[in-house]
Structure formats: structure tokens, C-alpha cells
Amino acid sequence: MNQNATEEIVKESSMLKQKAMIAENYENLTSAHETGRKVAATFVPGNLNELIMCFDMLNNLPEINAINNGMRKKSGMMVMQAEKMGHSEDVCTYVKADIGSMAKGSIAPNGKPMPPPDLLLLSYTGCFTFMKWFELLRHEYGCETAMLHVPYQGDGVVTENMRQYVVKQLKENIIPAMERVSGVKFDIDRLRENLRRSAQAEDDFVWVMESAKNKRSPIDAYFGGVYYIGPIFTAFRGTEMAVNYYRTLREEIEERIAAGKGPITPDGDMAEEKYRLVVEGPPNWTSFREFWKMFYDEGAVVVASTYTKVGGVYDFGFRHDPDNPLETLADYCLGCYTNRNLRQRTDMLERFVNDYEADGLLINSIKSCNSFSAGQLMLMREIEERTGKPGAFIETDLVDPRYFSAANVKNRLESYFQMIEQKRATAAVA
Amino acid sequence: MSNKTAEQGSTAEIIQRCQALYDDLDFTAAREWKAAEPGRKVVGFMPVYVPCEIIHAAGMLPLGILGGGDQLEVIHGDAYYQSYICRIPRSTIELGITKRLDFVDGMLFPSICDVIRNLSGMWQLMFPDVYTRYFDVPQNYQDDVGGEYFTHELEDLKSGLESVGGKPITDDALRNSIVVYNENRQLVREVYEFRSDHPEQAPSSEVYLLMRAGMVLPVEEHTQMLRDYLGAARREERPLRDNCRIIINGAFCEQPPLNLIKSIEMAGCYIVDDDYMLVNRWLLEDVTVEGDPLTNLALAFLHSSADTAAKYCDSEEEVGKQLLDSVERYEAEGVIFSAASFCDPALLERPMLADKLAEKDIPYITFKYAENSGQMQPIREQAGTFADSIKLWS
Ligand code: SF4
Ligand code: SF4
Numbered sequence: 071m072n073q074n075a076t077e078e079i080v081k082e083s084s085m086l087k088q089k090a091m092i093a094e095n096y097e098n099l100t101s102a103h104e105t106g107r108k109v110a111a112t113f114v115p116g117n118l119n120e121l122i123m124c125f126d127m128l129n130n131l132p133e134i135n136a137i138n139n140g141m142r143k144k145s146g147m148m149v150m151q152a153e154k155m156g157h158s159e160d161v162c163t164y165v166k167a168d169i170g171s172m173a174k175g176s177i178a179p180n181g182k183p184m185p186p187p188d189l190l191l192l193s194y195t196g197c198f199t200f201m202k203w204f205e206l207l208r209h210e211y212g213c214e215t216a217m218l219h220v221p222y223q224g225d226g227v228v229t230e231n232m233r234q235y236v237v238k239q240l241k242e243n244i245i246p247a248m249e250r251v252s253g254v255k256f257d258i259d260r261l262r263e264n265l266r267r268s269a270q271a272e273d274d275f276v277w278v279m280e281s282a283k284n285k286r287s288p289i290d291a292y293f294g295g296v297y298y299i300g301p302i303f304t305a306f307r308g309t310e311m312a313v314n315y316y317r318t319l320r321e322e323i324e325e326r327i328a329a330g331k332g333p334i335t336p337d338g339d340m341a342e343e344k345y346r347l348v349v350e351g352p353p354n355w356t357s358f359r360e361f362w363k364m365f366y367d368e369g370a371v372v373v374a375s376t377y378t379k380v381g382g383v384y385d386f387g388f389r390h391d392p393d394n395p396l397e398t399l400a401d402y403c404l405g406c407y408t409n410r411n412l413r414q415r416t417d418m419l420e421r422f423v424n425d426y427e428a429d430g431l432l433i434n435s436i437k438s439c440n441s442f443s444a445g446q447l448m449l450m451r452e453i454e455e456r457t458g459k460p461g462a463f464i465e466t467d468l469v470d471p472r473y474f475s476a477a478n479v480k481n482r483l484e485s486y487f488q489m490i491e492q493k494r495a496t497a498a499v500a
Numbered sequence: 501m502s503n504k505t506a507e508q509g510s511t512a513e514i515i516q517r518c519q520a521l522y523d524d525l526d527f528t529a530a531r532e533w534k535a536a537e538p539g540r541k542v543v544g545f546m547p548v549y550v551p552c553e554i555i556h557a558a559g560m561l562p563l564g565i566l567g568g569g570d571q572l573e574v575i576h577g578d579a580y581y582q583s584y585i586c587r588i589p590r591s592t593i594e595l596g597i598t599k600r601l602d603f604v605d606g607m608l609f610p611s612i613c614d615v616i617r618n619l620s621g622m623w624q625l626m627f628p629d630v631y632t633r634y635f636d637v638p639q640n641y642q643d644d645v646g647g648e649y650f651t652h653e654l655e656d657l658k659s660g661l662e663s664v665g666g667k668p669i670t671d672d673a674l675r676n677s678i679v680v681y682n683e684n685r686q687l688v689r690e691v692y693e694f695r696s697d698h699p700e701q702a703p704s705s706e707v708y709l710l711m712r713a714g715m716v717l718p719v720e721e722h723t724q725m726l727r728d729y730l731g732a733a734r735r736e737e738r739p740l741r742d743n744c745r746i747i748i749n750g751a752f753c754e755q756p757p758l759n760l761i762k763s764i765e766m767a768g769c770y771i772v773d774d775d776y777m778l779v780n781r782w783l784l785e786d787v788t789v790e791g792d793p794l795t796n797l798a799l800a801f802l803h804s805s806a807d808t809a810a811k812y813c814d815s816e817e818e819v820g821k822q823l824l825d826s827v828e829r830y831e832a833e834g835v836i837f838s839a840a841s842f843c844d845p846a847l848l849e850r851p852m853l854a855d856k857l858a859e860k861d862i863p864y865i866t867f868k869y870a871e872n873s874g875q876m877q878p879i880r881e882q883a884g885t886f887a888d889s890i891k892l893w894s
Contacts, residue, residue, distance in 0.1 A: 156854060158847035160584070160868075165848070194639060194812070198614045201639065201812050202848035208816050209852050217639060217812055219646070222611070224620055224634025231656075235638075235649035242645055411634070412621025437584045440844055444589065445618040447580050452625065465582065 116195030140355030140469035196408030264308035292372035303381030344369030564715030820856035
């Protein structure tokens with residue numbers, strides 16, 4: 071997902087592939103003016119990459135830019151810049167990092183200026199902030215905005231009314247806006263082709279994530295998972311590159327399993343698997359490596375995480391379906407993790423703890439993010455009750471370094487690992 | 501239900517009753533309404549908009565839950581929320597856990613933000629026997645897209661309430677309820693107009709309490725109360741102060757303590773428009789009575805509802821338009837952005853609105869509060885300085 075961080079860890083073939091893909095994408099984005107390609111800015115959850123590609127448009131994801139700036143330790147300044155401009159200290163720091171970066175000239179990781187978007191494709195999926203974020207960008211850029219309102223699964227189901235509402239918006243609002251901005255006519259067969267490739271990559275992606283069910287997991291499904299979701303959650307779903315990437319990644323993981331290896335970490339292969347955790351909530355980006363190290367140093371591996379479902383939940387069978395192109399896009403958007411209600415999220419986490427034979431649930435509660443965070447304390451108690459496994463709660467932020475206290479997080483984690491040990495000891499006696 | 505005493509009463513008497521209703525965290529009035537006849541049901545809802553007409557047509561009492569205010573001691577609620585989440589969900593949880601809402605048969609959580617949205621899921625888990633619904637509204641305002649979707653959602657809500665009540669809700673009942681609520685809306689508008697014309701006659705702290713009473717009383721009774729208040733306020737003479745005229749924006753969900761409203765007034769500001777009780781003012785015009793009632797409610801939402809941060813604004817030109825119109829219409833001299841701490845919708849929207857005001861040289865200040873804020877001195881000072889500067893420069 072991030073160029074710099076990818077460079078820092080031991081390079082396997084899939085990593086080099088991803089690095090090249092990302093670099094190429096940034097080159098495409100930053101040369102859009104010269105090449106005449108149009109840029110659609112959109113969000114990770116509910117992103118319509120297959121559709122965007124039908125119009126030869128490029129996909130620029132502001133959250134990913136914020137993450138990049140977070141990992142390169144630039145976001146703190148940007149957040150403060152936005153606060154100076156009148157943005158509240160209380161709101162999501164992705165928004166402020168984005169606005170602060172605009173104020174500083176929006177420089178892409180390749181050092182070149184990022185072009186302003188030609189279309190703000192607002193997929194309003196599972197997060198209220200998205201809506202205001204793009205209103206704020208529209209306020210700055212004055213460019214066309216196309217809104218796709220994805221209703222929330224309040225009752226834990228997708229009704230036909232919800233699905234048809236999304237499909238109708240695609241037909242009446244989104245596709246016409248994309249045709250207008252790009253000058254390219256919509257071709258549904260092109261969309262089908264893209265969707266077919268998406269489904270292929272999704273199969274391998276799910277296989278990779280489920281490999282964590284192995285006892286000695288070959289992957290870390292949170293810190294490592296962040297890299298694995300990169301192509302499929304961003305500008306590559308539906309491309310041949312993504313198909314290749316996930317095929318390569320799968321082969322690598324197969325080899326790791328055969329060799330009895332654990333996950334790769336920035337310091338090489340992880341030595342021992344002592345604790346298996348499920349994690350809820352996005353990671354902290356400003357101290358990502360330090361944060362990760364606190365886990366692998368203790369032998370803690372994350373076997374499943376909800377963050378790796380924000381750009382689509384594929385675990386329970388959903389695949390993009392080329393035979394029902396618009397309906398499948400609707401189902402994809404409706405099914406993203408943050409668009410699922412608290413009961414569904416609880417059920418999902420319970421299932422992860424059980425299916426992945428985890429020792430417990432750790433919640434990384436993000437100050438910025440009400441969509442994830444509101445309700446997490448209850449969610450933790452529910453999981454503890456349902457599974458009998460201990461939960462733990464830490465608090466950090468996404469890209470605002472002021473809210474990452476390494477000492478606090480470390481303390482909490484240490485006590486949590488002790489708690490797991492105690493639970494084990496008690497279970498052994500019983 | 502008529503209210504003889506209030507009918508003949510002074511504003512003080514009416515407001516005293518409203519204050520008692522406001523202070524009553526056990527919702528005795530609603531409990532009594534429910535107990536008065538067997539089979540009656542009460543449906544709670546949170547800010548900012550639900551179609552009360554449908555609840556009313558089912559013969560049920562819509563009960564607005566606007567948090568616990570500054571008198572509720574939150575003991576359990578804090579264990580459910582991190583410190584960086586606003587207060588209204590934790591005090592609402594507190595109301596639930598302490599059984600103050602144990603007579604409520606249904607709870608509706610409108611689509612206002614992710615906190616209220618997630619609270620709907622928590623309520624489902626905590627109170628599985630209560631009919632709990634996240635009430636989604638369209639962010640697409642085309643009749644055949646958002647309108648159609650919303651009409652279906654209203655049908656779903658209607659059938660949900662039919663199963664709670666065990667009887668069908670007829671179109672005639674819905675039309676009747678639309679008439680009843682149109683009348684209430686009319687009176688609500690009149691009260692606000694009157695306050696703007698004569699802010700000394702209808703202080704905002706009174707208007708606020710009057711509107712809050714509408715959250716717990718049957719709508720007919722509230723309508724009568726509004727009528728009585730208007731009559732009394734017109735009769736009574738109160739001295740006009742040299743206050744400036746300001747508009748409050750951003751307070752549509754978690755409510756400030758009453759003292760905060762009083763403090764703003766005491767600091768030399770007449771509040772000539774506000775969004776405190778947007779719940780009562782969501783629909784800006786009457787809903788059409790003839791024709792299909794659910795379609796009419798849906799269209800009213802699409803085309804004549806308040807412009808607030810919880811909604812998508814589909815063009816840059818429309819951003820802040822209602823606020824600017826309101827400044828002009830009510831001859832306001834400044835705007836106070838007053839939002840609950842950690843309130844995403846209000847705080848994300850604020851910079852855009854502030855820019856629009858700045859373009860027109862309309863002065864503004866910003867501050868945050870919590871429903872249990874105790875320290876009014878800083879706010880009084882800020883509002884006082886604002887009022888002075890307006891008087892000095894205008
Ligand atoms: S971090 Fe949370 S609040 Fe911010 S944009 Fe993402 S989902 Fe929304
Ligand atoms: S105060 Fe704001 S953030 Fe809190 S529940 Fe209300 S709208 Fe949501």
C-alpha cells in the first residue's frame with residue numbers, strides 16, 4: 071500500500087511487483103496533464119475501480135495519499151496546517167492531512183505535483199466523513215462531484231430496495247458523469263472484463279488471507295495485510311497486474327507454508343509464534359514500524375483483522391460477478407466492512423477469533439474515526455463473552471503523530487500478553 | 501388533550517411547565533400518556549429527523565430523545581465510549597441502562613452520523629426486545645432515484661410499526677397525521693418568526709424549552725401550547741435591550757445545557773435563528789395532504805427540508821445558502837458556530853460555512869460545548885466580546 075515502507079522490508083517478488091505497480095501509477099497520475107488522462111479521486115471503501123477504468127480514467131485515493139504522508143512522517147505538519155486553516159482538532163486526520171497537503175502543493179511520493187482531480191467520485195460507503203471530505207475538496211477545487219449514496223446495512227441485510235437504489239445511481243448519475251468528464255462512452259463489456267479479472271484476483275487474495283488459519287501462520291494479517299490489500303483495494307482491482315500480483319503472492323505464501331516459516335517482518339522472518347490475535351481497527355501510520363515491532367518482538371502474529379476488509383469483504387463468498395455488472399458493484403459497496411452494522415461486525419469478529427483459533431481480540435481504537443470507533447468498547451465485551459477469550463483496547467490515531475504514545479501502547483500490549491498467558495495457565499490447570 | 505391552565509396562562513406559567521418536562525429525565529409525561537389507555541405504544545427517536553407522522557398515524561407517541569443534558573449523572577455510559585466521542589450517545593445509553601426508557605417500545609436512529617448509526621447497532625444488542633431501526637434517508641434528491649428509495653424505506657418503517665402496534669396504518673390515518681403535523685410546523689414557524697421580530701418578547705431560552713416540550717408531548721398538545729405561548733408573549737411587554745442579533749449554527753444534535761443559551765443571551769446577543777431544535781423544523785413547508793402520503797413525505801424530505809451538515813449538499817452553490825438566506829431574512833449581524841465537541845457533521849461543515857460568511861463579510865465566532873458543560877464564563881466572555889465588536893463596527 072505504501073512505497074516507502076515496501077522498500078524497508080525484505081523484498082520478495084510480490085513486493086517488487088507491487089512497488090513497480092505503485093510507482094507506475096504515481097507516474098501516470100503525475101503526468102496526467104501531459105497525457106490528457108482524466109483523474110477521478112475516490113475513496114477506498116466502495117471504490118469503483120473497474121468502472122473508472124472503463125473510462126480510461128486514473129484513480130487517485132486521498133486516504134492512500136494521507137497514509138503515504140503518514141508513513142513518511144509528513145502528515146503531522148499537514149494536519150496542523152489544516153487546523154491553522156480552521157479545521158477542527160476533533161475531526162478525522164485523513165481529511166486534515168489531505169487538506170494540509172493541498173495547501174502545501176500536493177506532492178506525490180515520486181516528488182512530482184499531483185494533479186487536481188477532474189472528478190470527485192464520492193462513494194459514500196460506511197463513513198459519514200467521506201461526504202463532507204469531498205464537499206470540502208469540491209469547495210477547494212471546484213470540480214465536478216458525483217455522489218454514490220450507499221445505504222447502510224442497519225438491519226444487517228441488503229434489501230432489493232438498497233441494491234436497486236445504488237444501481238439506479240450508477241446508471242443515472244455516476245456513469246453519465248464519468249462519460250461527461252472523460253469523453254469516453256461506457257462499454258458494459260469492458261466492465262465485465264474488468265470484473266472477471268477482479269474475481270480472479272479476489273480468489274487468490276482470499277486464499278492468502280486465509281492462510282493465517284495455519285498454526286504457524288505464514289502471514290501477518292494486519293501489518294503484513296496492509297501490503298496484501300494494496301492492489302485489490304486501490305487502483306489495480308480489475309487489472310491483469312493485480313491478477314499476477316496475487317498469483318505470485320499466493321505462490322510465495324505456499325512456499326512459506328511448505329518451509330514452515332512464519333510471517334515476514336521488517337527485520338526478517340518472524341522467529342516464533344507465541345500469540346495469535348485478531349485485530350479490529352485501522353493501524354497507526356506515523357509509527358507503523360515501531361508499532362509492528364511491538365508485536366513481532368513478543369511473538370504476536372495477527373491472524374485476522376477487520377481493517378483488511380474495509381475495501382471489500384471477500385471472506386464469506388462475495389466475488390465481483392461479470393454476469394451482473396452493476397448489481398455486483400452495488401453489492402460490493404453495500405458489503406464493505408464499515409457499511410455493516412455493529413451486530414454484523416461482532417459476528418464477523420467472533421467468527422475470526424474462532425476460525426483462526428486466536429488467543430483474543432485486540433482493538434486499536436482510532437481517535438479520528440467514529441465509523442470504526444463508536445461502539446468498539448461494547449464490541450470487545452461482546453466478543454469476550456461469546457468466545458471466552460480476553461480482549462484488549464489501545465488508542466492511537468491514523469496520521470496524527472500527537473496521538474501515538476509508544477510507551478502507553480507498549481505497556482498495554484505487555485499486560486495483554488500476560489493476560490493471555492494467565493488464561494492459558496488457568497485453562498491448562500482446568 | 502387540551503391544556504386549560506396554559507391556555508389562559510402567562511408565558512411564565514407555560515415555560516414553567518416546559519421546564520418541568522425538560523428536567524424530567526424519567527419522561528413521566530410520556531409514561532402517563534402510555535398508561536392512560538391499554539395498548540398504547542411509545543416510539544423514541546434521536547435527532548435529527550424521523551417522519552413522526554407515521555408513528556402518530558399508528559396511534560403511537562413519538563418521543564424525542566435528545567440526550568441526558570447536564571443533570572444526568574452518567575455512570576455506565578462512559579464505559580461504552582472513548583473520551584473522543586461526543587456525549588449524547590453515552591447519556592442515551594445511560595438513559596437506557598438506568599431503565600428510564602423501559603417503557604419505550606421502539607427506537608429509531610436517524611442517519612445523521614456514524615455515532616448515532618453505530619448506536620443503533622448497540623441498541624439492537626442491548627435491548628433485543630425493542631423494535632430498533634436505523635432510519636436511513638437518501639442523499640440523492642432525484643424523485644425517481646432517492647425519492648423512490650426513500651418511499652420504500654418509509655413503507656418498511658410503516659410495516660415495522662404496524663407489527664409493533666399489531667394493526668395496520670391506513671392512508672387516511674397518515675393523511676390525518678400529516679395535517680396534524682403541518683399545523684404544528686406552522687405554529688413552530690410562527691414562534692420562530694415572532695422571536696425574530698420581537699426577540700425581547702420571546703427569549704431564546706424560552707423558545708428552546710417550548711420546542712423541547714414538543715419532544716415529549718403529544719403533537720396536538722404541543723401545538724396548543726405553542727398557540728398559547730404566542731398569545732401570551734404577544735400580550736406581555738418586556739423591555740428591549742441593546743443586544744445584537746445573531747444566529748446559532750451547528751447545534752442540531754447534542755444539545756447545549758440551557759445555561760449556555762441563557763449565557764449567550766445574557767452576553768448581549770439576541771438569537772434570531774438557530775438549529776437547536778431542528779428536529780421540529782426539519783420540513784420547511786407543509787407536506788401535501790392529497791395523494792399518496794408516503795410519497796408526499798418522501799418528496800417533502802427531498803425538496804423542502806432543512807439544509808444541515810448531516811445532509812449532502814449536491815452543489816457548491818448551495819453550500820451555506822440557507823444560512824446566508826437566514827442571515828438576510830432575520831437581519832442577523834453575526835453567526836455563532838456552536839457545535840458539540842467531537843461532532844463530525846457540524847465540525848467538518850464549519851470551515852465551508854465560515855468561508856461563505858467571510859465572502860460576505862458576516863462576522864462569526866466558533867466554540868464547542870458538551871451537553872454537560874458547566875463553565876459558562878468563557879462562553880459568556882466570548883459571546884460578549886463578539887456582541888461588543890458587532891455593535892462597535894456595524
Ligand atoms: S478514517 Fe474513519 S472517519 Fe476517516 S475517512 Fe476513514 S473511515 Fe472515515
Ligand atoms: S453530536 Fe454530532 S457526532 Fe455526536 S451523535 Fe450527534 S451528530 Fe453525531
